Amino acid sequence: MSLSNTIKRALSASPKVLAADNPKFYAMVLDFTQSSADILEKELLKQNELKIGHDLQMREDQIKAMERSVEQKQKTIEGIFDFMLPCKSIIETNFRVRMDDGSHKVFSGYRAQHSHHRLPTKGGMRYAPDVDMDEVKALAALMTWKCAACDVPFGGGKAGITLDSKAYSVSELERITRAFAQQLNKHGFLGPAVDVPAPDMYTGEREMAWMANEYQRLNPTDLNAPACVTGKPISQGGVHGRVSATGRGVFHGTDLFINNEKYCEMIGLTTGWEGKTFIMQGFGNVGFHSARYFARKGAKCIGISEYNGDLFNENGIDILALEDYKLKNGGSIVGFPGARAWDAETEGSLIEAECDILGVCAKEKVITADNAHNIKAKILSEGANGPITPRGHEILVANKQLVIPDLYLNAGGVTVSYFEWLKNLNHVSYGRLTWQFTEDQNRAILGSVAESLAAAGHNIPVIANEELEKSIHGASEKDIVHSGLAFTMKRAGLKIMETADEFDLGLDVRTAAYISSLRKVYEVYSQAGFN
Known part of the structure; x- marks a missing residue:
C-alpha cells in the first residue's frame, strides 16, 4: 500500500525520538491505523482477485477486459484507503479577547475534521497549555475510528484552545469560549449538521452551554441550534446519563x-x-x-x-x-x-x-x-x-x-452524545411520550389480575412490590440511555472479537478494532461512489 505524503511526514521521526519511544501523538495514531489498514487492504485485494478468476472458454478480449476491471478495482481500493487516513479539514485561528483588567489577549484555537464519510463530524473541545494542531488531528482521527467501532454515524473531529483554564476568571473563560465559537461558526466548523463539539479536558457542560448559546445567537433561525454541541446541562437540552x-x-x-x-x-x-x-x-x-x-x-x-x-x-x-x-x-x-x-x-x-x-x-x-x-x-x-x-x-x-x-x-461518551444529539433534533426527551401510558397499563394489568382472583373466590390484593413500583411507569430517559449504551458496547465488542477471529489476531484486540472500524468507513466510501 502506498502512503500519502501527509502520512509519510507524520510517521517520520528522528532516530533519537524513536529510541526514547516518544512519538508524536498524530504519528502514533497513524501507526496503529496504518498497520491495520495494510491487513484489511490486502484482504480486500485478495477477495477482489478471487471474485474475478479466469474462464478458459472466454475469448481473449473478454479475459483482458476482466483483467482491466480487476486492476481498476485494485486502484479504487488503494485510492479509498489513501483518502481515508489523513485529516480532511483543519483550522487554526487566532482571536482576540478582552480580559477583566481591560487588556486584550490573543489565543490560538484549533479544530480538525478527520473524516466526512458521515456528517456531522464529532469530537471534544479541550483547554490545555500544550494543545497544538498535532494533538487535535490525532484525537480527531481517533474519533473517526471510535465512532465507526460503535456504529455512531459521525465523522471524527476535535478542537482545542491553548490556555491554562485555571489562570482565567469565569467571565474571561466565557468570552474566550464565545469568541472561539464565533470563529468556528464563521469558517463552517460548527453546526448541528456540520460539526458538533463536546466537553473534553478542562471543559464541561458550562462551556458547552456558552457555545450553544453563542451559536443560537449567531443563527437565530436554526430550529436545531441546541444540537450544535453535546454535553450540555439538562436545562439547555442535555441528556441524563451523559456525565458517567x-x-x-x-x-x-x-x-x-x-x-x-x-x-x-x-x-x-x-x-x-x-x-x-x-x-x-x-x-x-x-x-x-x-x-x-x-x-x-x-x-x-x-x-x-x-x-x-x-x-x-x-x-x-x-x-x-x-x-x-x-x-x-x-x-x-x-x-x-x-x-x-x-x-x-x-x-x-x-x-x-x-x-x-x-x-x-x-x-x-x-x-x-x-x-x-x-x-x-x-x-x-x-x-x-x-x-x-x-x-x-x-x-x-x-x-x-x-x-x-x-x-x-x-x-x-460519544455514544451518549449521539443520543443527546438525536434528542435535540427530535425536540422531545426520551420516555416522555410513553411514561404515563406505561404506568396506566401496568396498573391496569395488576387490577385485572386482582379481578380474576376475586371472580374465582380469592379476595387477595394484588399490589406492586417495591421493585416494580420503582419502574412501573416504564423506562426513564436515564434508563433508555443506559440501556442503549450497554447494547452499543456489547454489539461493538462482539464485532471486534469476531474480527480478531477472522484475521487470527489472538490478543491483538487493538488491530481487530481498527480493522473493524476501517472496514465500515471503507464500505461507506466504496458504496457512495466517487465524485
Missing part, C-alpha cells in the same frame, strides 16, 4: 472481555469480576466512574494513581469515600485516610504493581517501550486516549496481556 457515560462504557467493554472464557484463558485469568484486583490511573470523571462500576461488580480497588500523588491499600479503597474526600479537598486525593501514600521512589511506579486489571484513564503515552515490560496487570483498560504507544502495545501483546483499546473502550 465514558466510565460506564469502560466498564461495559471490560465486562464483556473479563467474562469471555477464550480471552481469559489466553491471559491466565478466571472469568468474572469477583476477587479481581485493579489499579486506576487517573481519578477524574472517567477514572472515578470506571472504578465505581468495577467495584460494584465485586472487584477490589487496591491503588489510585493521580497527577499529584498515589494511594495504595491492599485491603481495598472505598471509591465513593475517596470521591467525597476529593470534592472536599480541592480536587486532591492526597491525605485520604482510607489508604496509605505510595512512594514511587522506593516502591516503583504504582501502575507497575501487581494487579489483575489496570485502568489507564489519565493521559496519552503513559505506557511505552521503556516501561511496558514492567506492567504486571493481565488486563489493561484504556479509558484515556492513546495511553499506550505502538511499541509499548507490541510488548504487552507479546507478554500475553490483554489491552482493550481506547477507540472501543472509551466510546461511551
